[in-house]
Amino acid sequence: MNITIASLKRNVPLKNLVTFKLGGPAEYFYEANSTDSLIAAIALARHEGMPWFLLGGGSNLVVSDTGIEGLVVHNKTTELKHVDHESRQISLSSGLDLEFLVELAHHLGMSGVECFTGIPGSLGGAIYGNAGAYGRSIADILIDAQVLFPDGSIQTVLNSFFQFDYRTSRIKNEPYIVLSARFQLEAGNCDEIKAKMDDISEQRHSKHPPYEVGCAGSFFKNLPPLPGEDRRRAAGSVLEQAGAKTMSYGGARVFDKHANFIINEGKATANDVRRLADMLKKKVLKDFGIELSEEVLYVGRI
Ligand SMILES: Cc1cc2nc3c(=O)[nH]c(=O)nc-3n(C[C@H](O)[C@H](O)[C@H](O)COP(=O)(O)OP(=O)(O)OC[C@H]3O[C@@H](n4cnc5c(N)ncnc54)[C@H](O)[C@@H]3O)c2cc1C
Structure with a gap:
């Protein structure tokens, strides 16, 4: 072509x-x-x-x-949609939504991805940032992927290639492109899967902005666990204690139900969002000595 x-x-x-x-x-x-x-x-x-x-x-x-x-x-690639029913493996083009995988697995009675209900974006983006929720991430289900290498070759690489970690992967630093991916699902029950999906949707609706409000999900990464603990600390709770929910800049403000969400009130600019994010980082550093780092990506001309 x-x-x-x-x-x-x-x-x-x-x-x-x-x-x-x-x-x-x-x-x-x-x-x-x-x-x-x-x-x-x-x-x-x-x-x-x-x-x-x-x-x-x-x-x-x-x-x-x-x-x-x-x-x-x-x-917007969508051509690959292959299910191996016996091994419960699903292969999909990277331009399909993560939500497509969640719905397909539910339809097939396969479990393991219902925790991703409501995470927007493509499968390629989900692999790039090792998207996840409720203690599970893409790294837990990815078997292998077809990747376009910088030299133009296409190779099938295993999960370990991506060096997944919390909300990150190797391809954040190296220009590999995920073309398609194969995921391992588990045996499940359609009704139980649906109940879990509905429960997660409800939880998301209660604490996330409505779909039509501009945002990019959690703005900052959660914090490393405290010594002796294994769960990450929610950046949202530190932000809330720092008074984030009252803060805004231009058309950008912190969402009143979740302090780790910056929302676009309608006319926000990228500059408004950046300025507000910087104000939040400074406040958390001053109040708690904690350095927040962005989960969202700034892209384009500075
Ligand atoms: C309301 C809301 C809720 C959210 N909740 C969650 C959540 O619970 N958990 C979570 O992890 N995230 C969450 N997010 C963030 C977001 O949904 C994820 O980060 C998502 O995986 C991004 O995918 P995307 O396709 O939109 O990527 P984009 O935003 O389009 O791109 C992100 C990066 O991925 C790269 N990329 C995209 N496709 C490929 C590819 N095929 N190959 C290589 N690189 C690629 C892009 O170049 C870019 O650098 C939420 C966002 C919103 C708006």
Whole structure:
């Protein structure tokens, strides 16, 4: 497949493609509806020496107000959907939503992913950041993945390749692209799976902003466990004690039901969000001597 610069869209607004609903345009934009076209778009950028960025569901990003330089490739690949019923393994294209895997597993009576109910974004994005909730993460179910290497080769790599850790993986630092992935599920009961999904949905609705409110989920990473404990400390509770829920900057403010959520009140800019995040970090450092680090990613021109 051949893609030329002339066939790329230019100056495409990104704010409707990211859950924070803010940020500037992509200088060049390409929507990849197949794995071949995704590979070709990245090859074009590499050949032209153009910076590129792979956009998944846009649910973990603060896109700069001045946009993203170079080529933004939107991963909308969905062609691979394979279930091996005997081994309870599911292989999917990386552009499919994590929620698609959750729904499919429920439909098939396979358990192990219902804890991910309500996490937005693509499977590729979920692998990149080792997304998870309720004590489980993508690292717990990923068997292997097809990855596009920086030299243009495509290789199947095992789970260990990703060096998963809390909300991170090796591909945060190295430009590998996940094309598809295979997951291990367990035997389950449809009704029990559905009950767990409903319970998690309810919990999320009670403490997260409604879908139409711009945000990118938890803004900061939870904190390492205290000595002798094994659970991470919620960044939200430290933020709440620091008075975060009363804080805002421009059109960005801290959500009143969850101090680790920054929300876009409608007209927030990326700069508003950054300034508020910096204020929160300074306050927590001053009050508790704790350095918060962002779970969301700032992307684009500074
Ligand atoms: C309301 C809300 C609730 C949330 N709750 C949770 C939660 O409970 N747990 C949790 O972990 N997260 C949560 N998040 C954050 C977010 O959903 C996850 O981080 C998600 O996995 C991001 O996936 P994405 O496709 O949207 O990635 P994007 O935001 O599009 O991109 C994030 C990064 O992943 C990279 N990337 C995307 N696809 C690929 C690929 N195929 N190959 C290589 N790199 C790729 C991008 O280049 C970018 O650097 C929440 C977000 C929101 C808005």
